[in-house]
Amino acid sequence: MVERSSEGIQVQAPVQSHLRDGTPSLMFQVTTEKVQVAQALRNKVLSGALDLALSKEHSAFAQIHVDQSDFLERYEKSLLTLSKLTDHQEQKLQNLKQLGENLHLTAPAGCGKTFVAIQYALDELKLDDRNSSGQMLFVSLQISLGLYFVRWLAVRHSTLTELSIHEAMNLIMKRIVLLQKPYEDLVTLRIEGNKIVQNTKGENVHTPDFLLAVFDECHELVREGFGHLLDQINAKKKLLLSDQSQCSALNLDEKYPEYARESLSEVVRSTERLVRAASAFQIGETQEVSSIGPDGPALKSFIFERTHNSKEEEMNMYCQYTKKTLSHLAKVYPGLRSLHGRLAMLVPGQHFLDKIKDSLQEQLEVGFRHRRFRLVSFEESLSFVPTKFFEGQEELILLDTIDNARGHEHLMVVCIGLDEEVQGKGAEVDLMTRAKLYVGITRAQHLAMVVNKYVTGGWLEFLATLQFKKEEYRSEVGKEEFRNDAAAQALRVGKDAAAQALRDDAANAAALEIRQEDDQLDAAPDLQQEAPEEVEMSSNSVWDPSENEIESKIYQLKFDPIDRVKADWLTKLKMLHGASKEQVARTIDEWNFQADRALLMTALRAWRRHAKLQREKLERELRKFRARQQGRRITEQ
Numbered sequence: 001m002v003e004r005s006s007e008g009i010q011v012q013a014p015v016q017s018h019l020r021d022g023t024p025s026l027m028f029q030v031t032t033e034k035v036q037v038a039q040a041l042r043n044k045v046l047s048g049a050l051d052l053a054l055s056k057e058h059s060a061f062a063q064i065h066v067d068q069s070d071f072l073e074r075y076e077k078s079l080l081t082l083s084k085l086t087d088h089q090e091q092k093l094q095n096l097k098q099l100g101e102n103l104h105l106t107a108p109a110g111c112g113k114t115f116v117a118i119q120y121a122l123d124e125l126k127l128d129d130r131n132s133s134g135q136m137l138f139v140s141l142q143i144s145l146g147l148y149f150v151r152w153l154a155v156r157h158s159t160l161t162e163l164s165i166h167e168a169m170n171l172i173m174k175r176i177v178l179l180q181k182p183y184e185d186l187v188t189l190r191i192e193g194n195k196i197v198q199n200t201k202g203e204n205v206h207t208p209d210f211l212l213a214v215f216d217e218c219h220e221l222v223r224e225g226f227g228h229l230l231d232q233i234n235a236k237k238k239l240l241l242s243d244q245s246q247c248s249a250l251n252l253d254e255k256y257p258e259y260a261r262e263s264l265s266e267v268v269r270s271t272e273r274l275v276r277a278a279s280a281f282q283i284g285e286t287q288e289v290s291s292i293g294p295d296g297p298a299l300k301s302f303i304f305e306r307t308h309n310s311k312e313e314e315m316n317m318y319c320q321y322t323k324k325t326l327s328h329l330a331k332v333y334p335g336l337r338s339l340h341g342r343l344a345m346l347v348p349g350q351h352f353l354d355k356i357k358d359s360l361q362e363q364l365e366v367g368f369r370h371r372r373f374r375l376v377s378f379e380e381s382l383s384f385v386p387t388k389f390f391e392g393q394e395e396l397i398l399l400d401t402i403d404n405a406r407g408h409e410h411l412m413v414v415c416i417g418l419d420e421e422v423q424g425k426g427a428e429v430d431l432m433t434r435a436k437l438y439v440g441i442t443r444a445q446h447l448a449m450v451v452n453k454y455v456t457g458g459w460l461e462f463l464a465t466l467q468f469k470k471e472e473y474r475s476e477v478g479k480e481e482f483r484n485d486a487a488a489q490a491l492r493v494g495k496d497a498a499a500q501a502l503r504d505d506a507a508n509a510a511a512l513e514i515r516q517e518d519d520q521l522d523a524a525p526d527l528q529q530e531a532p533e534e535v536e537m538s539s540n541s542v543w544d545p546s547e548n549e550i551e552s553k554i555y556q557l558k559f560d561p562i563d564r565v566k567a568d569w570l571t572k573l574k575m576l577h578g579a580s581k582e583q584v585a586r587t588i589d590e591w592n593f594q595a596d597r598a599l600l601m602t603a604l605r606a607w608r609r610h611a612k613l614q615r616e617k618l619e620r621e622l623r624k625f626r627a628r629q630q631g632r633r634i635t636e637q
Contacts, residue, residue: 025067039445043271043294045071046333046446068335072342072411088266089116096120096239099260104218104240106247107264109278109442113241114407116264117214118153120239124212125175127157134211137235139179141217143187144378145407146178147196149216150189151386165386166191177201177208183226194385210235217406219246222255230256245282246435269409269445271296273542276478277448280561281438281459283488295473298544299441300328300449301463305550314453315355318417319363321451324547325414326368328449339373341381344398344410346440348418353401356416360399375399378408402436405443412447415440419450419458422558425492433459434487454550457558459490464554465535466562468544481540486561538562 010031017027030041044050045066085093093116096103107113126132138146150172158168169191178187178198186201186208213235215221219242221229230238240259242252253261267275273296302321306314322345329339345360347353357375364373372394381396398410402418418440420433437459441448452460535554540562 039268039271040294042072042446043296046336066335068333068337072336085116085119086112086266086268089264089268092116092262092264093119095262097123099262101237102259103238104242104247104252104256104259104261105264106242106244106261108244108267108282109439110267110270110275110409111264112268113264114149114152114216117216117239117241118149118156121153121212121214122157122160124237127171127175128161134175134236135208136176137179137186137208137210137213137233138176139183139213139215139221139229139233141181141220141406142379142404143178143180143198144382144404145216146180146187147189147379147382148408149214150176150178150196151382155386169196169385177210181224181226183229191385196383196385208234212237212239214239214241216241218242219250219252220406222250222252227255270442271446272475272478273298273473274441274444274448276482276542278438278441279484280482281434281441281487282484283434283491295475297332297447298468298473298542299447300325301460301543301545301548302449302451303454303460303463303545303548303550304452305454305552311355315359317453318356318451319360322360322414322416323363323367325449325451326364328547329412338395339397339412340395341398342411343414344400344405344408344412344443345375345414345416346400346402346405346418346443347416348436349401349403352417353399357399371395373397378404402439406439409443409445411445413440413444413449415448415450415452417452419452419455419460421455421457422459422490424490424558427491430491434491454552456552457556459559461554462557462560462562463543463545464548464550464552465537465557466543466545467537467539468546469539469541471541473541478542481542481563482561483563486559490559 011028015027017025041050044053045068050066089112092105096105096116097120105113105116121136125134125136138149140146140149150169153176154165154168154172157163157172158165161168163171173189173191176189178189179185180187188199188201190197190199210233213233215230215238218230218240221227223246230240238259240252240256244263247253270278271294277299302324304317304321306317326339326343329336329343347356361373361375364371364375374394374396376396376398377400378398381398402415415437418433418436420429422433423430440450450460450463452458454464455461533555535557
């Protein structure tokens with residue numbers, strides 16, 4: 001049945017086994033070479049869909065339950081050992097090998113650029129050849145990224161050979177050197193027991209000649225003023241890894257034309273919903289990105305209104321709502337006994353981290369007495385030799401800053417306190433807040449959640465105007481719901497000043513025309529408005545805001561990634577015009593309308609009666625839409 005449900009899976013005959021607690025069980029060996037197939041199976045296990053399908057088919061024998069914790073332990077290890085790149089990744093890897101010695105690999109988050117870089121490094125190091133020599137340099141923002149790279153490199157080499165993890169780690173540590181911010185001291189690694197120990201190498205950064213130098217998160221290195229390292233470090237080959245949109249925003253191609261660029265555009269790590277949610281916070285180059293991942297669960301938001309003025313009370317609220325995210329996970333995934341290494345909580349900076357860590361640790365101990373949660377940093381969690389299975393009693397949960405999370409990924413992620421008010425006009429705080437939200441969401445493989453106080457005019461305020469459509473997710477619908485130019489508009493970021501001016505001129509002309517029409521129509525007594533209208537609720541299939549607790553009324557959004565023009569009742573009217581009453585009623589039920597059901601019916605009756613004033617209002621809305629579209633086209637040109 002498992003083979004039928006997921007193409008590309010081979011299942012061996014079951015053998016008798018026992019779970020960790022001694023419960024008798026049957027163990028099936030499931031194999032696949034494709035990461036997307038493994039992810040689809042993971043989704044079916046976590047959602048309970050596989051349980052239901054198996055129980056339904058074998059209901060005459062027993063109620064079948066798949067152990068989520070045991071499955072995830074094996075799944076997480078298998079992800080690091082999958083030896084086969086996707087066809088898209090393999091093609092890009094071969095292209096890199098033909099481009100020369102200075103290479104630049106860009107990709108949106110989740111496309112697997114680190115995976116491709118690891119395969120490229122293995123091919124260059126030639127670890128199987130005893131006569132091969134030369135060291136590789138890995139340059140990153142934090143030491144944790146270097147540790148992550150080394151561990152993954154060792155696991156993959158162990159899988160491709162007959163070496164143990166310890167043997168592979170020792171071999172690789174002789175061939176790799178790390179360099180992290182402030183990029184002054186080279187670091188080597190060694191193993192003591194099961195711990196990875198760092199040693200500062202007494203050698204100038206510019207002295208050695210390396211076989212290969214890999215610059216991870218290169219866009220951040222350049223943005224922070226360390227781009228000179230690309231020229232000063234001596235290496236036979238250099239490979240830059242950067243985020244696609246950040247590469248475009250920083251003009252890295254123009255600054256470093258000697259580096260041949262190749263781009264990945266197929267997301268393999270994240271779910272469809274995560275890709276769609278993250279696209280709302282992208283800026284710069286917006287290459288069309290496809291995803292081969294499963295649909296995944298809806299993102300969850302826990303937005304609360306601040307009821308106290310003191311910072312201490314506010315931090316206590318953050319702890320309470322963060323604790324709610326763990327309760328949500330326990331409810332949705334009852335078979336997941338351990339969150340060890342699977343959950344990352346990300347905060348905006350070190351000051352916030354220092355304020356929340358002890359309080360949150362205490363509240364988790366009180367609220368989950370039957371569990372042993374311990375909050376650790378990325379560096380601490382990665383300073384151990386990878387083991388086959390987790391055998392400790394503590395559940396290590398990552399709690400660290402968003403900057404330290406760059407380049408990492410976890411099954412589930414909670415973004416805490418990242419929102420700020422949108423200032424506009426390219427303000428530095430806007431650029432930073434947008435980037436933090438984008439990085440936070442894209443660290444998740446399966447589920448992302450946000451915990452935040454309600455910020456008037458904030459980047460996450462739009463979540464208070466959403467309703468979740470509880471129906472099967474469809475990729476084409478998700479793409480229509482979210483705009484990928486919303487962040488650029490909120491930042492007032494254009495390709496150049498001239499393009500921005502053209503857009504402003506078009507928008508001002510359209511606004512003047514609409515204001516003139518408004519003056520004429522508003523002259524009628526029944527159309528006069530004494531108060532601004534609230535932002536209408538909009539249905540979506542990506543975010544589930546049902547845990548929000550917000551009473552404030554919202555009249556304007558400074559950042560709104562929802563394409564409300566496509567989703568509003570005018571579009572629905574156009575779709576239903578000419579239909580019978582029975583067809584209208586049936587379609588409304590299928591669309592699962594709630595708040596706007598009465599509005600739609602009223603508007604439909606008005607359309608059919610062809611009331612003059614109502615028709616003029618509809619036409620005015622259509623002109624507004626066309627004016628906005630015209631402004632967008634001018635900007636793109």
